[in-house]
């Protein structure tokens with residue numbers, strides 16, 4: 363088995379008396395697509411922030427490419443971030459920048475590439491997500507939600523990252539556009555050989571893009587297995603979640 367690129371070991375995180383993560387163990391290898399499912403407020407975003415170093419765990423370890431980065435700062439943290447792409451939940455495009463400037467943001471601002479060269483790379487990357495060069499000159503407000511997701515996707519892969527996080531990549535999209543985004547995610551993972559961690563509530567998307575699915579509940583990973591097994595997991599919590607039943611051991615978060 364390939365060595366994992368990212369590993370969380372016994373990660374714990376509380377906010378005051380509230381224990382959100384209670385010992386999360388998870389790992390993902392290069393070329394592997396892992397999807398994390400779990401109810402609203404189960405701690406998926408907190409887990410992601412800990413993995414990215416945007417938040418420090420109270421206990422446990424985060425290992426990236428064999429190096430303990432739990433409390434990494436400065437150059438070590440920057441080097442790690444440079445190898446990670448992130449597709450944020452709401453797209454998070456800069457309104458005042460054109461599409462190509464959004465896509466090329468990292469190349470210009472972190473990697474010091476010239477605008478001319480960065481624009482070329484941005485247009486090439488936009489092609490990969492099936493957007494033409496003409497879209498590059500538009501502003502985010504001038505394109506549809508589905509196109510904005512594609513632009514965000516292009517931005518997350520422009521530096522050919524080794525690890526990509528997708529936070530709710532299909533939320534708010536119609537089923538056809540969502541499926542097109544799923545295809546693109548698969549293409550990116552397979553094409554780049556990157557490790558991918560996706561957080562989603564969308565089971566159609568989860569089963570399509572995942573090699574493996576893991577479920578977070580009460581601050582722990584309670585099940586992990588091949589995507590094809592998720593509807594026959596034999597776990598009553600997973601079963602209730604993937605079938606979207608209000609009745610069962612998990613209480614609705616309302």
Ligand SMILES: Nc1ncnc2c1ncn2[C@@H]1O[C@H](COP(=O)(O)OP(=O)(O)OP(=O)(O)O)[C@@H](O)[C@H]1O
Nearest residue numbers: 377380382400401402403404405406407408409563
């Ligand atoms: N900075 C913070 N300070 C205090 N509490 C926080 C903070 N960040 C998250 N929480 C709490 O941690 C819990 C988990 O939040 P998180 O955003 O990780 O959930 P989630 O699983 O991503 O939910 P959703 O699917 O609704 O996005 C919530 O109860 C939230 O209120």
